[in-house]
Amino acid sequence: MSARKSSHVDLQCQFCQSRGESHFSELPEQDLEALSEHKSCVAYKKGQTLFYEGTRPMGVFCINHGKVKVYKMGSNGKEQILFIAKPGDFLGYRSLLSEEFYGASGTVLEQAAICFIPKSDFLTILNRNPGFFQKLMKAVCHELGVMEDKLAQLAQKSVRERLAATIIMLKETYGMEGEGSQVIDIALSREDLANIVGTATETVIRLLSEFKSDGLIALKGKKIEVVDVQRLIHEADFYA
DSSP, X not given: OOSSXXXXXXXXXXXXXXXXXXXXXXXXXXXXXXHHHHOEEEEEOTTOEEEOTXXXXXXXXXXXXSOEEEEEEOTTSOEEEEEEEOTTOEESHHHXXXXXXXXXXXXXXXXXXXXXXXXXXXXXXXXXXXXXXXXXXXXXXXXXXXXXXXXXXXXXXXXXXXXXXXXXXXXXXXXXXXXXXXXXXXOOOHHHHHHHHTSOXXXXXXXXXXXXXXXXXXXXXXXXXXXXXXXXXXXXXXXX
């Protein structure tokens, strides 16, 4: 974990606002109470790192609020962002279950509250809840499918198509700021956006400007407003 100072937060699993979005949504009350007794919840600032690629997992992270980028570091020192975790998401469980080192690093993108569940307590809950285990296995399969799609995009789509597809993915995953808004509810630096797409920051800046000029999007600081979703889908070549 990053050396920056963090502060502990008192959050109970039974009353967590993100519980309905998490794999814990159907856990019995007694198991939720047990988790609350053994977990810790910490407030993180933007830029703090939860875990590092190549280190051993000691438990599982669950996001109460905020977002975390999960990425691998290339030999050239450039990040390749695999996905961005949102409230309710688990982090680290695949490495924990496979008894492997973390295959990627996780860094906080915005102010967040994140719970940590020690390995032994997580496995205890897992072993006595077959339904919970099944949900996790489905999640693992889904994540593998997402990674396969991402690899196919990198191999087959142009950078322009990948950027359009990424904007649509962000829209579908994180939703809009509020009712009637078309502004995607996630703030990403141009560098982070480039690291998701798999290209240079300068290329993303140029393409965003082109998308704006073409009437596909509007730019609101680090946020993107979707102006014409159908044309954006066409740019992503989803129908090819």
